[in-house]
Amino acid sequence: MKRQISCFNTKALLDYVRARNPENLHFLWEPLKGKLPVGEDPEQFLTDPNNWISTEVCRDIMEQTRIATSDEMAVYKAGFESVRQRKLGYIEKILVRAFLTPKHAFRKVQKINDRFNKSKKVEIISISNSRALLRLRWFSDLSLTRDFCLMNKGIYQAMLTMWDLPPAKLEERVCFFEGGPYCEYEISWKRKTLWKLFFRRPAVKRQVLNSLVEEMEKDKDLIRNKYEQVTRLNEELQKKVTYLFSLQEASHAIVSILDEQGLIETIMNLLAGVTGLHRAILFLVDDKRESLRFARAVGAVDSSLERLVDYEIPLDRMSNILARVAATGTPRFVKDVEKSNLRKGNIVLNL
Incomplete structure (x- = not known):
């Protein structure tokens, strides 16, 4: 399977459905038989941000999210809530929250984007202290739908809440999924006063440090679980090798x-x-x-x-x-x- 979309995105979708329609959560991976790694638990695999999937798999999960919630805007809302509720990984938190203002973060928008997916390039057309004009150039050879655009809208609008600001206003001037050459977002937000920015800097450092410690502990548990999983898979593989060797020996015995x-x-x-x-x-x-x-x-x-x-x-x-x-x-x-x-x-x- 191609590594094009981080499971950070699918985790946002699963978390959203789990919070609203938990009885339909299984809808999200039902169409994926044969598309995920063999032996993996679908829910665990799709909620681990360290895993990556293809755009085709992500597209199917987005579609199932709308079906599971009976809401055509569910993918947008899932993207928005994933950021607003601080469900980013610790690397993403550092990339975003360590910047003093949204302007500084938007200047690094391509770097932030690359942490989540490899489906597009983001161009900064213009930027100021309270406004940014972005163009999302989607790779036309990938299997993409309007849901990808909607999820990005939700994420960009919610990014401002990382600085304790109200969600941004976003106007889509051009949409790739409506025949345009790209998606163009005009994003505007309310500026913070200078004295608030001054007093915010020490708090940001503490928050980033606390996030690092918390997420490193989670990563230790993840590594431990992965090690146990690899050990179990090695044992199963060894059994299969033994079975195959015995079949070979039996075949040799039959003919000799x-x-x-x-x-x-x-x-x-x-x-x-x-x-x-x-x-x-x-x-x-x-x-x-x-x-x-x-x-x-x-x-x-x-x-x-x-x-x-x-x-x-x-x-x-x-x-x-x-x-x-x-x-x-x-x-x-x-x-x-x-x-x-x-x-x-x-x-x-x-x-």
Whole structure:
């Protein structure tokens, strides 16, 4: 999957739906089967700002956000709320809040933009202490919809709240998604007086420092969880490698061992080794006698095996679990033999 959109954006969408329509939260990732990394929990993956997704996946989630909330402006509102409620990551908080005024932040708007996505370039046409004119040049080869524009509007309008100012006024002069060559936003805001800016500087430093400490603790937990996840995936991978190796060994045995008993013994030993079974018994179908006959066992005491030498199970004895499996081809798993309906005196259960 292409890394084009930070999951900061999808986290904003999931948080918005969770707060308003939690019963519909699953709508957001239902269309994404096969589009997210295998083995990842969709909700956890899409709310981790360290992850990135393609514009196609983000587009689908935006569409589902509108469906889940029955609100055509839900994506705009999600972008707005994500900033207003201070749900930026700590790097973004530093980039924005460390600037003394909105003007300083807008001068770095492309750098801030790159933290969130790689779907556009932002041009500063003009800027003053209370106004900025921006052009968003979207990459035309990407799968984008009007929702991307709406989310950016919400984010830009809410940015002013990071300086404890009212939301900005935003007028869209040109829209790429209505046939224009780009989106052009005229953003205006109320200026703070000089004395407020002077007294704000120490407070900003404290806020940034506190944010750093808080987010670093969160990152430590994230790294710990990722390490545990990688360890678990490595264990699963090792199991699969072992399975594949055993299949290769079994295939080699089939083509190289001509003796039936030798072949059966090799396969049974491989089976027991791969699965970790303490005991395993193999029955073969005897078509002439229409029965299952004992062929090989591993893990059982040799003296017990003498009772199985001539042991057969008629294939039409459907009360027998082995006969049912052979007849239907459907495997059966008995979790607790003592609580099952199996005949406890059966010779197979008492090896």
